[in-house]
Amino acid sequence: MLAQQDPEFVKRTFSSISGRYDFANHLLSGGIDFVWRHRVARLVATVRPALVLDLATGSGDLARAIQMASPSAKIIGADFCLPMLEVAAKKNVPHLVQADALQLPFRDAVFDVVTVAFGLRNMASWPNALAEMRRVLKPGGLVIVLDFSLPRNPLLRVAYRWYLHHVLPHIAGWTTGRPEAYEYLGESIESFPSGTAMTALMESQSFSCRPPRPMCCGIVSLYCGTAN
Numbered sequence: 001m002l003a004q005q006d007p008e009f010v011k012r013t014f015s016s017i018s019g020r021y022d023f024a025n026h027l028l029s030g031g032i033d034f035v036w037r038h039r040v041a042r043l044v045a046t047v048r049p050a051l052v053l054d055l056a057t058g059s060g061d062l063a064r065a066i067q068m069a070s071p072s073a074k075i076i077g078a079d080f081c082l083p084m085l086e087v088a089a090k091k092n093v094p095h096l097v098q099a100d101a102l103q104l105p106f107r108d109a110v111f112d113v114v115t116v117a118f119g120l121r122n123m124a125s126w127p128n129a130l131a132e133m134r135r136v137l138k139p140g141g142l143v144i145v146l147d148f149s150l151p152r153n154p155l156l157r158v159a160y161r162w163y164l165h166h167v168l169p170h171i172a173g174w175t176t177g178r179p180e181a182y183e184y185l186g187e188s189i190e191s192f193p194s195g196t197a198m199t200a201l202m203e204s205q206s207f208s209c210r211p212p213r214p215m216c217c218g219i220v221s222l223y224c225g226t227a228n
Contacts, residue, residue, distance in 0.1 A: 005121075005122050005123060005124055005188065006124070007080070007100075007123075007124045009184075010081075010122045010123075011080060011081050013178070013180075013181045013184060014058070014081045014083070014084055014122075014181075015081055015082075015083040015084070016176075016178050016181065017176045017178050017181050018059070018081070018083035018084050018086070018087050019083075019087070020175060020176040020177075021058065021059055021084070021087065021176075022059050022061070022087070023175060024172050024175045024176050024182075027171070027175060028168060028171060028172060028175075032216065033061075036117070036146060036215065036220055036222075037061055037062045037065040037117065037146075038065055038069075039215070039222065040062060040065070040066070040115060040117060040144055040146050040222070041062070041065040041066045041068065041069035041070070042069055043144060043222075043224065044066050044069060044070055044073075044113050044115065044142070044144065045066075045069040045070045047112060047113060047142055048070070048072075048073075049070060049073045049111075049112035049113045049142075050072075050073055050074065050112055051073065051074050051076070051110065051111050051112055051113075052066055052070070052073050052074070052075045052076070052111065052112060052113045052114070052115065053076050053078060053104075053106070053111045053113070053114045053115070053136065054066060054075060054076065054077045054078070054114075054115050054116075054117075055078055055079075055101050055104075055114060055115065055116040055119060055129075055133065056078075056079055056101060056116050056117070056118070056119020056120070056122070056123075057077030057078060057079045057084075057085070057088060057093070057096070057119075058079055058081075058084045058087075058088070058118075058119070059084055059087040059088050059091070060077055060085075060087070060088025060089075060091050060093035060096070061091075062115060062117045062146075063075045063077040063088070063093050064091060064093060066115065073112075074095065075093075075094075075095060076095045076096075076097060077093050077095065077096050077097070078096075078097045078098075078099040078101070078104065079096075079098065079099070079119075080098060080099060080100045080101065082098055085098055101116075101119070101123055101129045101132060101133075102123065102124060102125060102128050102129055102132055103132070104132050104135075104136055106136045107136070108135055108136065109135075109136070109137065109138045109139065109141075110136055110138070111136050111137050111138065111141060112137075112138060112141050112142070113137075113141060113142045113143075113144065114133045114136065114137055114141070114142075114143045114144070115143075115144045115145075115146070116129075116133070116143075116144070116145055116146070117145075117146040117147070118146065118147055118148065119147075120145055120147060121147050121148070121188050121189070121192040122188065126193075126201060127201065127204065127205060130143075130201065130202055130205040130207070131205050133205075134205050134206050134207065134227055137227040138227065139227055139228070140226060140227060141226070141227045142224065142225070142226060142227075143202070143207060143224070143225045143226075143227065144222070144223070144224050145198070145202070145222075145223040145224075145225075146220065146221075146222050146223075147192065147194075147220070147221065147223075148189045148192070148219060148220055148221075149189070149192070149194035149195065149214065149218055149219065149220060149221040150189065150190070150194060150218065150219075151217050151218035151219060152195075152214070152218050153217065153218070156217055156218075160219060161186075161190075164185070164186035164189060164190075165183075165186045168182055168185070168186065169182045169183045169185075169186070172185075194212070194221055195212050195214075195221065196212065198212060198221070198223050199211070199212055199223060199225075202223060202225045203225070206227065206228045207225030207226060207227060207228065208225060208226045208228055209223065209224065209225040209226075210223075210224045210225070
């Protein structure tokens, strides 16, 4: 299956919560989302990039973390949702582009690193989005995918699923006024490939992948691939 999410629904959803998006994320994660982004930024810094694309940059928090870790690099944040980019602009994220991840307005083989945090899951075609990332990466360039996953431990997985579908939407609904946006979140996490299924998907698009790195008991996973 190539089509995973309805792009118009995704755009409407994130547009509707853009003003409260950061507050909701920090509240629902207990602030640990800062740690997740910091880990990605440190990984980016290890390759000393000159040009980085942060795809589905949203409110720009990952782009800012990468810039702090790699001050000599140019970071371009791209997203197809204008209200989210407007939030990023208020944080003085300097290089922002409104763009569809499936049709990026960049030449082939120009970026040293492409990152996407909690964004690939929302795209209309995961393989096609990864193919575009591969297209704009230099040979040997690094792609980093950070996204939610399901814990491997059976008891923890049951508890986490209950939280996703029965607790999180109520808290998020109170925070943002849009509980349906977070009902979608749980459904999208359930259907999104994780672990070796994700690395297999990345390898199908000409990336050589490192083993997946689960974090926080597996509720989030980090995937790294090198463009062949």
